[in-house]
Amino acid sequence: MQVGIIGIGLIGGSMAIDLKKRGFADRIVGVENNHLHAAAAVEIGLVDEVVSLDECVAQSDIIVVATPVNVAIRLIPEILDKVDTQIVTDVCSTKEKINEIVHYHPKRKNFVASHPMAGTEYSGPWAALPGLFDGRAGIICNAEDSDLRAVEMIKKMYDCLNMRIIFMRAAHHDVHTAYVSHISHITSFALALTVLEKEKNEKNIFDLASGGFSSTVRLAKSNADMWAPIFSQNKENVLTVLDTYIEKLQEFKKHIAEYDENGVKELIHNANKIKRIIR
Amino acid sequence: MQVGIIGIGLIGGSMAIDLKKRGFADRIVGVENNHLHAAAAVEIGLVDEVVSLDECVAQSDIIVVATPVNVAIRLIPEILDKVDTQIVTDVCSTKEKINEIVHYHPKRKNFVASHPMAGTEYSGPWAALPGLFDGRAGIICNAEDSDLRAVEMIKKMYDCLNMRIIFMRAAHHDVHTAYVSHISHITSFALALTVLEKEKNEKNIFDLASGGFSSTVRLAKSNADMWAPIFSQNKENVLTVLDTYIEKLQEFKKHIAEYDENGVKELIHNANKIKRIIR
Numbered sequence: 001m002q003v004g005i006i007g008i009g010l011i012g013g014s015m016a017i018d019l020k021k022r023g024f025a026d027r028i029v030g031v032e033n034n035h036l037h038a039a040a041a042v043e044i045g046l047v048d049e050v051v052s053l054d055e056c057v058a059q060s061d062i063i064v065v066a067t068p069v070n071v072a073i074r075l076i077p078e079i080l081d082k083v084d085t086q087i088v089t090d091v092c093s094t095k096e097k098i099n100e101i102v103h104y105h106p107k108r109k110n111f112v113a114s115h116p117m118a119g120t121e122y123s124g125p126w127a128a129l130p131g132l133f134d135g136r137a138g139i140i141c142n143a144e145d146s147d148l149r150a151v152e153m154i155k156k157m158y159d160c161l162n163m164r165i166i167f168m169r170a171a172h173h174d175v176h177t178a179y180v181s182h183i184s185h186i187t188s189f190a191l192a193l194t195v196l197e198k199e200k201n202e203k204n205i206f207d208l209a210s211g212g213f214s215s216t217v218r219l220a221k222s223n224a225d226m227w228a229p230i231f232s233q234n235k236e237n238v239l240t241v242l243d244t245y246i247e248k249l250q251e252f253k254k255h256i257a258e259y260d261e262n263g264v265k266e267l268i269h270n271a272n273k274i275k276r277i278i279r
Numbered sequence: 280m281q282v283g284i285i286g287i288g289l290i291g292g293s294m295a296i297d298l299k300k301r302g303f304a305d306r307i308v309g310v311e312n313n314h315l316h317a318a319a320a321v322e323i324g325l326v327d328e329v330v331s332l333d334e335c336v337a338q339s340d341i342i343v344v345a346t347p348v349n350v351a352i353r354l355i356p357e358i359l360d361k362v363d364t365q366i367v368t369d370v371c372s373t374k375e376k377i378n379e380i381v382h383y384h385p386k387r388k389n390f391v392a393s394h395p396m397a398g399t400e401y402s403g404p405w406a407a408l409p410g411l412f413d414g415r416a417g418i419i420c421n422a423e424d425s426d427l428r429a430v431e432m433i434k435k436m437y438d439c440l441n442m443r444i445i446f447m448r449a450a451h452h453d454v455h456t457a458y459v460s461h462i463s464h465i466t467s468f469a470l471a472l473t474v475l476e477k478e479k480n481e482k483n484i485f486d487l488a489s490g491g492f493s494s495t496v497r498l499a500k501s502n503a504d505m506w507a508p509i510f511s512q513n514k515e516n517v518l519t520v521l522d523t524y525i526e527k528l529q530e531f532k533k534h535i536a537e538y539d540e541n542g543v544k545e546l547i548h549n550a551n552k553i554k555r556i557i558r
Contacts, residue, residue, distance in 0.1 A: 070540075117489045137486045166486055179474050180488045184495040187466050189546060190527035192553035195458050198523060205556050207416045207445055209459045210396045214557050215494045216463040221554050224547035228540040235535055242532055244477060246525060248469035253521055256514055261349075261507040267468060268503035274471035275500050277484050278493050 003157075004060030006031040006053065006075065008041040010119060011091050012066030013128025015161065016046045021130065024160040031056045032125075041125040057082045062153060065090040070229035073098055080107040087150045089114050089157075093177060094233040095141045095170035103145070112154040113141040113170060116163060117181070121221040131162075138163030141170040178237035183245060185219050185227055186238070192220035282436075283339030285310040285332065285354065287320040289398060290370050291345030292407025294440065295325045300409065303439040310335045311404075320404040336361045341432060344369040349508035352377055359386040366429045368393050368436075372456060373512040374420045374449035382424070391433040392420040392449060395442060396460070402502040410441075417442030420449040457516035462524060464498050464506055465517070471499035 003025040005012040012030070019025040030047035032038035038050045057063055057079055065072045065079070069092045076098060079088050089112045092098060102108050118136040120127060138158035143151045158165055168176075195217070199205045231238050248267075255263035282304040284291040291309070298304040309326035311317035317329045336342060336358055344351045344358070348371045355377060358367055368391045371377060381387050397415040399406060417437035422430045437444055447455075474496070478484045510517050527546075534542035 117487055119489060119491065121491070136489065139487075164486070176478070176483050176487050179477050180484055180492045183473065184470060184492045186528065186531050187470055188495055189550040190524055190531060191463060191466055192550040193527045193546065194462065194520060194524045196549070196552055196556075198458050198520060199455070202556055204455050205459055207443070208396055208418075208455050209557060210398060210415065212398065212400070212498050213459045213463045215497050216467055217553055217557060218494050219491050220550045222547070222551075224544040224551070227547055228543040231531075231535045231543055232538050232540055235538070238535060239532060241473060241477060242528060242535075245469055245473045246528055246532075248472045249465065249521065249525055249528075252465050252469060252510075253518060253525075256510045256517060256521075259511050259514070261511055264507040264510055265503040267472065268501070268506055270475070271468040271471040271499045272501075272503070273475055274496055277475075278488060278496060 001025050001062070002027045002029065002060045004029050004031065004056035004063045005047065006056065006063065006065045006079075007067035007071070008032045008037060008046055008050075008125050009066065010123050010127040011116070012064065013041060013044075013046045013125045014118075014130070014132040015064060015066070015091070015116075017128055017130045018133070018161055019157065022160050024157060029056050029059060037125050044125055044128070046125055046128055053079070054082065057086065060086060062086070062157065063088045065092075068226045068229050069094050069098070069233050073101055073233070076102055076111065077105055080105050080111060083107055083110050086110065087112065087153050089154050091116055093181065093230050095139075095173045097233045099142050099145070099170040108145055109147040110150055112143070112146045112150050114154055114158070115139040115141070115173065115177075116158065116161065121219050123223040123226065133158075133161035133163050136163055138165045139173055140165060140167050141173050143167050174234050175237050178234055178241050182230060182234055182238050183241045185222055186231075186242060187245065188217050188219035188222075191217050280304050280341070281306045281308065281339045283308050283310065283335035283342045284326065285335065285342065285344045286346035286350070287311045287316060287325055287329075287404050288345065289402050289406040290395070291343065292320060292323075292325045292404045293397075293409070293411040294343060294345070294370070294395075296407055296409045297412065297440055298436065301439050303436060308335050308338060316404050323404055323407070325404055325407055332358070333361065336365065339365060341365070341436065342367045344371075347505045347508050348373050348377070348512050352380055352512070355381055355390065356384055359384050359390060362386055362389050365389065366391065366432050368433050370395055372460065372509050374418075374452045376512045378421050378424070378449040387424055388426040389429055391422070391425045391429050393433055393437070394418040394420070394452065394456075395437065395440065400498050400500040402505065412437075412440035412442050415442055417444045418452055419444060419446050420452050422446050453513050454516050457513055457520050461509060461513055461517050462520045464501055465510075465521060466524065467496050467498035467501075470496050
């Protein structure tokens, strides 16, 4: 089995490591426009070879599109134009726009829309990690639009990555990821901007930042080229959640401004219920 | 040396563990109004004995006030009324109000205002951990208002906890902690409230929550009785930072609503500068 990975960054590179090591793929080729990333991917040993897009599509049994979502939405139809029996999947954080764009493609059945829910705040081939996907959710969207054979193959690939496979409508996926992933990136970016603007003396941030701050602001290190297109493609959901989030902050503001400690405590008690859900 | 700890929770209990184990204290007594916490502190072995406030003050060389800030502000003057040569310190997250309230106390020089910047999102004696303070910042505020002997003793205590000691004005402390600690608790509480309100199906939160969300929302598990009084005592600073934070979110909202990916990228690039400061 040959797997072709388009975009050898954190996600593509981490998939490459485990798919090869665990025997799912005999050979992995990569497509990477960034010359430095391409050379690093070979040097680190993430892929056997970096090839052109056409070579990758011609040679591979499975083609994984692991680029930012704005590139993926352009590439996926192009790749489907070239495939015969090859299976194409993507790993993007938004699914509805991608599904719309391929919906009437004659090779739609060769495509499986997926999203392995794992990552770190780092990017590029040097961020790739073994075991990144172990135990996490592997989402497959609108599976009924794909060939059964294609879905089974992608399931097998995610099984090899030790993912818990969940089937979902693309529209639902985008709503849920707005809540549990996209919004927390915006809250972290905004926190970093706030602290950087206010704290002119950087030594104080470093000295006084306890573990809590580092953990809350961690996602603010995330990559702009990846995240800006996600917010565009999931605009309506992201803006809805952002409005609710700002309302909650306004509630805190009001109670704090009025020295209403009971009001603040009630908000915190309700927030504490997240304990039931998150370890 | 006997150390008396008033409030045997996460902070008081963690101090007790290391001060005893590392030989700073021969005996540690605790004062704890919550009967369950008192019994647990003895059972776990955090303190040698739970005693009354009067016994604690009479017997101890150093008295550490490790209660929520609203209790501390009432207790510290009461304790100073009772001391002879004993040294009193507190571990509270706000320092200005506490310093104001003891400023003209005849025993002001026996008091050292301090804040060991460490913690977790858990509370109570069962949350106490060895090594919690290792390498973190131990702040001492307005040291010139305290006896040199008292400051030296508290420095020695934080040395034993492996803390990096930083001297600071109480007013500056409260500004900086609003930026790097208090605001990140509010952003996490608000995130938890948002997600809990929007996600009616809790299984989806659990399934789709990647590591990023858990890390961003972690502080939302924090204790209401501890945090509500902190926001009151640091009201002005907290509200100022909160306003800036909401402005940053509005900037994201505007750019996302206009599909202005370059605007979003510029915000993210600026936020990424937090990398220089936080590991």
